[in-house]
Amino acid sequence: MFRKIIIDTYKKARRVIMIVFGFTFLIIGIIMVVLPGPGFPIVLLALTILAAEFVWAKRLLRRVQETVDRIPFTRKVSRFFSQLWFRTLQLFSH
Numbered sequence: 001m002f003r004k005i006i007i008d009t010y011k012k013a014r015r016v017i018m019i020v021f022g023f024t025f026l027i028i029g030i031i032m033v034v035l036p037g038p039g040f041p042i043v044l045l046a047l048t049i050l051a052a053e054f055v056w057a058k059r060l061l062r063r064v065q066e067t068v069d070r071i072p073f074t075r076k077v078s079r080f081f082s083q084l085w086f087r088t089l090q091l092f093s094h
Contacts (some may be wrong), residue, residue, distance in 0.1 A: 015053060022050035022057070048088050 029042030044064065050057035 018049055018053055022046050022053070025049060 023046070025042055025046035029039050029044075029046050031039075032042055033039030044061070047057050047061045047064070051061050
């Protein structure tokens with residue numbers, strides 16, 4: 001009984017932390033798009049973190065990947081990065 005409560009508390013705390021970090025990175029990334037800084041990579045990192053908890057973020061991340069894959073020059077590069085992002089997504093979703 002006590003062990004189940006600890007596990008449930010851990011899962012809820014982990015979810016809250018992931019959501020807070022995800023939205024924090026998203027806000028910082030959006031600010032960095034306007035100001036100097038690596039805005040788009042930070043936004044992608046935020047979407048990767050949020051995709052572990054929200055379906056809308058996962059859909060948006062896939063849509064970004066499909067858009068990048070349509071650009072001929074970036075197909076090889078984007079394939080590598082998309083694999084990296086989805087591996088990261090799998091890491092956060094466990």
